[in-house]
Amino acid sequence: MNSRAFHSVDGTYNFAYLDEQTKRMIRRTLLKAIAVPGYQVPFGGREMPMAYGWGTGGIQITASIIGRDDTLKVIDQGADDTTNAVSIRRFFRRVAGVQTTEETSKATLIQTRHRIPEKQLTEKQILVYQVPQPEPLWKLEPREVETRKLHAYSEYGLMHVKLYEDISRHGEIITTYDYPVEVNARHIMSPSPIPKFDNPKMAMMPALQLFGAGREKRIYAIPPYTRVRSLDFDDHPFKPQRFDKPCALCGAEEVFLDEVILDDKGDHMFVCSDSDHCRERRAAGHTGSRASDAADMGFVPTEGLN
């Protein structure tokens, strides 16, 4: 990656929108975050030309580390073709002139909201998460000075109180998104609202994982090959979601599925949430029970549409 000064495609912005000084500040924050895995480092976040809900924290990280040789993939809820993903991809094509892709394996930099790709990431890739609420303890302890102490002194009993409440009310831990993890046997961290299905992928991942919260102005990180453990009780161990059927389009098992409503009579099917993974499998000849419907319903390969 390089950060040489660059005149953006339309000549209006610095390369990747942010000025070089801001990028250096964010990169220093990233180095701190990588040095202390799971620790939330405050940073002087910048206003971005979009609302916080769009993932400005992730966008600022991406803007600070992207180089002109990078190939960017943007995921929103597992898909590459939602408005959010399309806009962010378009933004970086415009302000950095970089290549974009929907293929996980071709990307060097992946910015995501709500999912980790099904395909195992590599040491050559960086995964940037958009984080709406970085503080895993915020619902339990609203005082920020106090939460900082809880992290500093590893006083994490409170996090288990939340899981205790789940089990006592519902018989099991019902937290399915943003399921808290312990990083490198030290800090407790919010993984952002990914399904707990994806939690095990964070552990010992070869790719660097970076997390940016725009509104709260916090950055944290998981370096490659770091231990990540989902919190649980000895007698109520962590269980990722399981699906009893394979993807209706590509037949994939052991992947995260979304329910798709097909008509107003209640017809529905479960398909891969990772649209690129599904497309790649179908291109390789894998089929699911409703594969023949795929084309009719618009589930066609979308690479190159935008």
Added chain:
Amino acid sequence: MNALLEAQSVGHSYAGGQLGCEDVSFRLYPGEVLGVVGESGSGKSTLLGCLSGMIEPSQGSVRFDAGGQGLRDVFSLSEPERRLLMRTDWGIVRQNPRDGLRMNVSAGGNVGERLMAVGARNYTEIRGEALDWLTRVEIPSGRIDDLPRTFSGGMQQRVQIARILVSKPRLVFMDEPTGGLDVSVQARLLDLLRGLVRDLGVAAVVVTHDLAVVRLLSDRLMVMRQGRVVESGLTDQVLDDPQHPYSQLLVSSVLQA
């Protein structure tokens, strides 16, 4: 026997020069209950704050024996050490249960928190202990998953006590533990507290302006006035035969009431 807690010439003035308490010295031994009485503004809560690590006194020292290591100055401990003490060896019962409970967490979760805070990770065991302690403070087992706000004031106070005693502290600080409760509820809570304190052999400092509370709970008594201790001794002695004119006034006004 070695002292558990020792106050030496403890004094505290608030910013602006307002005197909170002055020159208070005593020793508290394991299993002993010390009562602190005095009129409003006499410095009871200030003293309790200094003793329990919440307010750093401007004069004197507070020393505590954390698990046979000998007396150590509470305020020379690092903050994490002091916080660990507060959630293991110590317990603080607040006058207002809202300050001592997590109102958005069930009764069972409130009681279980201290266990989880020191590393308990078996749900069944944590719940079993919570249930046991709620029963001991006479909360029906069917209420274990209810939020504190669905409880009466007296019940909230009992949950707060269970939440503290579950970690088997060696020293409990109580500031007006029966304040704000109906008289009949007060009596029952006191009975319960007396039983628990005796059973567990826990030491306690109980601050109150209610002489009935100390009569029932405390072995020794300190009478405070304008920030200073004016008289101290065995509870029965002080209450039955007060020496200091202010103590005499305090006792007689109660008898008249």
